[in-house]
Amino acid sequence: MKKPLFALLLCAATAVQAAPYLPASGRQVIETLPRRGDPVQQELRRMRSELNARPGDMALATALATRYIGLARSETDPRYLGYAQAALAPWWWLSSPPAPVRLLRATLLQSTHQFKPAMDDLKAVLAADPANAQAWLTQATVQTVQGDYAGATTSCAHLSTMSIELITITCIANVGAATGRSLKSEQLLELTLERSSNAPAELQVWALTLLAEMAQRRDAADLAETRYQRALALSPRDSYLLGAYADFLLEQRRANEVVALLKDQTRIDALLLRRALALQQLGNARTALAADIKELAARFDAATQRGDTVHQREQARFELLLRHDPATALTLARRNWAVQKEAADIRIYLESALHARDANAAKPVLDWVALNRTEDVAASRLIRQLQAGT
Template sequence: MLLAGAWLAAGCAAAPYRPASGDTVVTTVARSAGTPEIRQLQGRLAAAPGDLPTALALARRYIALGRAETDPRYFGHAQAVLAPWWGRVDAPPGVRLLRAQLLQNGHRFSAALADLQAVTASQPRNAEAWLTQAVVQAVQGDHAAATASCARVATLAEELAGFACLAAASVNTARLEASERLLAATLARSSGTPDELHVWAWTLLAEMAARRGAAGTAEQRYRTALALAPRDSYLLGAYADFLLDAKRPAEVLALLRERQRVDGLLLRHALALRDAGGNRGALAAAVAELQARFDAAAQRGDRVHLREEARFMLQLRGDPSAALALARQNWTVQKELADLRILLESARLAGDQRTLRDAREWVARNGTQDVMLPGLAGSGP
């Protein structure tokens, strides 16, 4: 996620921030960055920069921290650790797998798939590579390829990992309800699996229930997942969207208190402020901060958050044409439900019948199900 200063006013271009004195705190580094494990690995790598196993271990730790803290600096640290091998087309499989995960994080999906396909070709029993490949393929809307990759995961990893993978691959298809039932049954008998897998499964199940309009079931599942992972940014964003759809902005504000460092969560915080009404100053500040972050990203050439920026332009700036341009650009890269929803909504409000028709055809072709889609897509040819 992108980080930027809150000092920028609305409508201003991002500018360098110069602290008034050396005592000014610009940012706070997570305490976990200095764990004994990290320091030990850093020391070993400093003593032997070409030590591949140590480099892989340290890069993995940084990637895990980046995901846990939703802090892109750790992904940069991981890439720096892998620098001696980063540009090599013949990089070792371990490097190619982590490079693929970092490329995936930057939405460079084609490059990530090239690395993953090389890893699975040389290490056909590498479950992590098959799972990462399935996730990338599902995000791109290639459900058949994702399902095939998940089938390999199912033969190599824990049962719950395989069925969660298959559910994720099927979530935008007509197999949604059958996948939900199968995943729920598998989760019920998977008491010994790691919490991370349980969080993923409960989150998938919550999203599936929400898609078919089973709000009570969805909420129960979201809360179960949050009890296991209260700081998971993807989970917080998904539950916040569920609450926003249910017209419960006050609960979103409580949920996301102290969590606005993450761009997607700040966006949902701002939407909740808008829906709750009353605190215009806080809403204006949140909108200004979001604009500054998107401006800074554009200056860096970073287009990772096109979906969030499209939603910002439509729902907070009220500019359907600008939102549609961003949503269409985003749709060429990734095709998850949230991408479809912002594409449909912005096309409808901008009056773009061709985009609406193409999106409706994609929904019909894939059998995508979601109770919100008819209202977003409207009626038409």
């Protein structure tokens, strides 16, 4: 994860599209655009201008796309993912584009949960270049999300001779956290991070975020807090990190902090959802909560009309916790489970089944948890409630 290897993993952020927004008046500030004097924006404008003049310059196009992918996460702005795809337009629809384009295409495809075509591209890249560390890492990420832990372990193992130790160990620990080896994986990753102080900041953020989630899942709240804060100090606008920390704060009943944390980040549907949940938890901001619920409903309805199924997990949380419709939430959670199987997917499926009073519907997840020896105190609590029929 150095150079493109590092940028691509962290920027496999989920593409988010929102419904058109109509401001209340011409005086309302909708968005603060990047300053034209910003060196990053100046460089991007220069690269775009050059690419417009030479649209077939693949080296320039992939360099620009990589920059955009990096900004998508660092700036909490999914529109950069669309800009990245546009930069690759001359090659995007080719069945066998050049390897650099194909790797970027796989990254963008998996960001919108198009996992099969993403995996097809990754396998093609690796068949031609078995030493491509970025392809192994991206493949491991997709395999972990889909629950192919054996495949992910193999992909991570390939990294050991191609990248720095922290990349390999974080990759392996991510699998271990989902397969009954959470504490040992956490200890190994923590030790590796301690001796990797010179690793790129983005890589440290990845490791720290995973470590924080591991601590959170075993109810070590103080340790999780420390790790989240360390990660935020390095990357305060990382959209995945903001969402994970917001969920932690919601669990801790610290809704005021969530509202402050996400004050300027609600372009992302998942972050707007968390702010709405915080407002609901506060109980004294009904007007703001109603506005957020209305906005989320419009965004999710627009996504449904487009056939966009990327955010079914977030939509399930919306239906369950904000609209109080467990039947719809369970339907969405079940569909989401067919696509991805991360800790948050387990929890929303179990919680939806519990509130729908349908323990039988949770059987696929219960079987999965038992098979993989999943360790998560929140999931365990939900399972006990389901089994008790409460």
